[in-house]
Amino acid sequence: MTALAHVPTSTGQPAGPPPPPRHDRHRLLPYLLLLPGAAWLLLFFAVPLFQLAAASLYDPTGSLSTGYALTWAFGNYPDVLQAYWPQFARSFGYAGIALLLALLMGYPLAYAIAQKAGRWKNLLLVCVVAPMFTSFLVRTLAWKTILSDNGWLVGLLRDVHLLGPDGRLLATPVAVVLGLTYNFLPFLVLPLYASLERLDYRLLEAASDLYASPVQIFRKVTLPLSMPGLIAGTLLFFIPATGDYINAELLGTPNEYMIGNVIDSAFLVRLDYPQGAALSFLLMAAILAVVFGYLRRAGTEEVL
Amino acid sequence: MTGMSAKTTGRAAPAGDLRLVNLTKRFGIFTAVDDLSLTIPQGSFFALLGASGCGKTTTLRMIAGLEQPTSGQVLLGDRDIARLRPYKRPVNTVFQSYALFPHLNIFENVAFGLRRRGIRSVDDEVLRMLALVQLDDFGHRRPAQLSGGQQQRVALARALINQPQVLLLDEPLGALDLKLRRQMQIELKRIQTEVGITFVHVTHDQEEAMTMADTVAVMNAGRIEQLGAPADMYEYPATAFVANFLGQSNLLAAEAAGGSGSEVPVTAHGARFSVPAGRARADRGEVYLGVRPEKLHLADSADQVPAGHQHVTGVVSDASYVGVSTQYLVRTGWGSELSAFAANSGLGGRLPVGAAVVAHWDPRHAFLLPRAPGQDDRTAGLLDEPVGASS
Ligand SMILES: Nc1ncnc2c1ncn2[C@@H]1O[C@H](COP(=O)(O)OP(=O)(O)O)[C@@H](O)[C@H]1O
Numbered sequence: 001m002t003a004l005a006h007v008p009t010s011t012g013q014p015a016g017p018p019p020p021p022r023h024d025r026h027r028l029l030p031y032l033l034l035l036p037g038a039a040w041l042l043l044f045f046a047v048p049l050f051q052l053a054a055a056s057l058y059d060p061t062g063s064l065s066t067g068y069a070l071t072w073a074f075g076n077y078p079d080v081l082q083a084y085w086p087q088f089a090r091s092f093g094y095a096g097i098a099l100l101l102a103l104l105m106g107y108p109l110a111y112a113i114a115q116k117a118g119r120w121k122n123l124l125l126v127c128v129v130a131p132m133f134t135s136f137l138v139r140t141l142a143w144k145t146i147l148s149d150n151g152w153l154v155g156l157l158r159d160v161h162l163l164g165p166d167g168r169l170l171a172t173p174v175a176v177v178l179g180l181t182y183n184f185l186p187f188l189v190l191p192l193y194a195s196l197e198r199l200d201y202r203l204l205e206a207a208s209d210l211y212a213s214p215v216q217i218f219r220k221v222t223l224p225l226s227m228p229g230l231i232a233g234t235l236l237f238f239i240p241a242t243g244d245y246i247n248a249e250l251l252g253t254p255n256e257y258m259i260g261n262v263i264d265s266a267f268l269v270r271l272d273y274p275q276g277a278a279l280s281f282l283l284m285a286a287i288l289a290v291v292f293g294y295l296r297r298a299g300t301e302e303v304l
Numbered sequence: 305m306t307g308m309s310a311k312t313t314g315r316a317a318p319a320g321d322l323r324l325v326n327l328t329k330r331f332g333i334f335t336a337v338d339d340l341s342l343t344i345p346q347g348s349f350f351a352l353l354g355a356s357g358c359g360k361t362t363t364l365r366m367i368a369g370l371e372q373p374t375s376g377q378v379l380l381g382d383r384d385i386a387r388l389r390p391y392k393r394p395v396n397t398v399f400q401s402y403a404l405f406p407h408l409n410i411f412e413n414v415a416f417g418l419r420r421r422g423i424r425s426v427d428d429e430v431l432r433m434l435a436l437v438q439l440d441d442f443g444h445r446r447p448a449q450l451s452g453g454q455q456q457r458v459a460l461a462r463a464l465i466n467q468p469q470v471l472l473l474d475e476p477l478g479a480l481d482l483k484l485r486r487q488m489q490i491e492l493k494r495i496q497t498e499v500g501i502t503f504v505h506v507t508h509d510q511e512e513a514m515t516m517a518d519t520v521a522v523m524n525a526g527r528i529e530q531l532g533a534p535a536d537m538y539e540y541p542a543t544a545f546v547a548n549f550l551g552q553s554n555l556l557a558a559e560a561a562g563g564s565g566s567e568v569p570v571t572a573h574g575a576r577f578s579v580p581a582g583r584a585r586a587d588r589g590e591v592y593l594g595v596r597p598e599k600l601h602l603a604d605s606a607d608q609v610p611a612g613h614q615h616v617t618g619v620v621s622d623a624s625y626v627g628v629s630t631q632y633l634v635r636t637g638w639g640s641e642l643s644a645f646a647a648n649s650g651l652g653g654r655l656p657v658g659a660a661v662v663a664h665w666d667p668r669h670a671f672l673l674p675r676a677p678g679q680d681d682r683t684a685g686l687l688d689e690p691v692g693a694s695s
């Protein structure tokens with residue numbers, strides 16, 4: 001460096017006072033880049049979150065017309081939990097089963113697209129994403145048609161006696177779980193695909209050369225190397241699926257309602273803000289607990 | 305060679321020889337490996353030498369089971385393993401890309417094969433292997449934390465630990481710099497002598513093949529051109545391809561009239577020469593008269609040529625000093641440029657460009673090869689670096 005400092009101006013630098021030190025600007029740059037995003041988060045996430053936290057502690061006897069008072073009513077939490085724990089349990093149960101189904105379908109799908117599809121790769125990826133071009137609502141309504149009592153699917157299942165003569169799919173837990181599985185599948189497949197796409201097939205050959213049977217290759221090489229995508233995908237699937245209410249609303253009955261439906265009605269129908277806010281916070285806390293528990297178990301150093 | 309005989313006495317039965325029988329692999333209409341047959345004795349160090357794209361990797365992959373032959377057999381002893389799944393074959397590979405498992409540390413990489421076969425106590429064996437490749441303290445590291453040469457040794461240890469009947473090495477030294485490559489060549493040879501496993505070593509580096517292998521097979525366009533001990537092949541190549549792939553050669557287009565005696569007379573560019581009958585791959589019609597550059601000596605005038613030597617006259621057109629030797633190009637009267645290496649032994653001065661010289665050789669060092677009709681001289685001076693330039 002000292003040698004460079006003695007090089008005369010032949011490098012094209014004009015003689016005269018040196019330019020202002022760039023160190024300060026360099027140190028500020030990351031923060032400047034963060035600014036728009038941070039401001040956005042502050043305005044539309046942090047502030048509403050605080051408002052919601054406050055609302056969850058309002059006096060539950062108030063109403064929208066008479067106004068709410070912040071009375072630090074922590075009792076709201078045990079109250080809503082007691083009233084709505086079945087919906088809580090159902091949310092996690094449905095989302096969990098849907099996740100399993102999605103994994104059974106999504107992993108082979110992502111693997112096939114990433115490693116076997118060759119020149120069909122991009123087309124298949126578009127197929128995975130294509131449903132997202134239509135609205136979530138429309139897609140779910142389409143499932144309502146597919147699963148309807150006089151649709152071909154129910155007819156077929158009745159013919160092969162998988163369903164009784166009066167058996168139905170619509171308005172059952174099966175319909176809700178299928179809807180969840182379908183609607184969130186791309187969120188699982190895309191990160192998995194990204195991981196599996198980077199998987200070097202030569203490692204699979206090496207494993208095969210080193211006495212690993214196909215099952216062992218999957219367990220010892222493919223699966224560990226796709227772990228980052230698998231974790232990201234399961235989270236991107238599970239979190240929105242747990243909080244979802246559209247599928248239960250359109251494909252189920254109040255007997256299939258999930259916690260999202262309860263929150264929806266608390267805010268928009270019953271106008272019970274303290275209850276809605278407390279439920280929202282509980283849901284958030286529960287999901288965070290599940291996610292952290294999951295990451296602790298599954299998360300290797302590559303992920304965290 | 306002494307190591308070889310020590311191993312041969314120790315080996316159980318010739319049942320472990322690896323034999324490829326009429327092995328063919330086609331990709332669509334392209335034939336990558338063409339009716340290849342060869343026998344690799346158990347415990348030998350065998351080199352498969354050939355230019356990039358000639359089918360070396362494909363051949364190895366068929367032995368390993370990673371590629372299905374279109375036809376033919378892969379026999380290990382008298383068992384045909386050509387249809388066995390790769391994980392059922394007593395064969396391991398050191399891959400050109402190493403293919404170390406990035407999510408496992410070095411210890412687990414090396415232990416991989418043992419664990420897959422259900423062996424529980426692997427510690428002793430893994431540590432012994434790491435010691436063999438001189439990576440004792442690296443067990444806890446990840447592959448990405450190792451240099452290329454170290455990764456190469458891990459790949460070797462990971463394959464060797466399984467004590468396969470055959471170890472396949474696909475240009476394992478290709479990615480290393482020259483010095484490390486020389487060092488690893490000696491290492492590999494030492495390890496092979498120590499473990500006594502059959503090594504099939506693929507390379508496009510003729511020097512590597514010759515220094516390491518007991519037997520070298522030169523491959524060209526999916527076929528074996530010639531197979532033999534390195535020195536035999538170098539001294540008496542079978543084809544023009546081998547003559548210029550394994551080292552360099554001056555090949556003069558000549559016509560042979562056949563001979564009944566111990567000498568085969570030939571005519572090249574109007575001059576008459578002869579070659580001992582035992583060094584003629586062809587003795588009639590179109591032939592190449594071949595002389596290696598280091599066997600071609602330069603003299604100032606014809607009266608300095610030793611008795612029994614044959615000669616052509618020419619002019620030094622280029623001289624390049626490469627330390628141990630000086631490489632001269634001699635332009636002959638008919639316009640070809642012969643290549644001659646003169647050792648810088650301190651005897652005799654260096655010849656200036658433009659000097660008239662006599663290039664002479666002992667006919668016992670010359671050889672005759674078949675030549676396709678119409679082919680002109682092929683001289684080393686006109687060739688690019690024949691090997692080592694690509695992978
Ligand atoms: N899977 C494949 N599909 C089509 N052609 C291939 C395939 N593998 C190898 N080839 C072709 O076969 C020839 C031999 O390849 P390879 O055995 O890898 O050569 P080498 O290892 O001697 O460089 C090459 O021309 C290559 O393009």
Ligand SMILES: [Mg+2]
Pocket residue numbers: 360361362474475
């Ligand atoms: Mg190759």
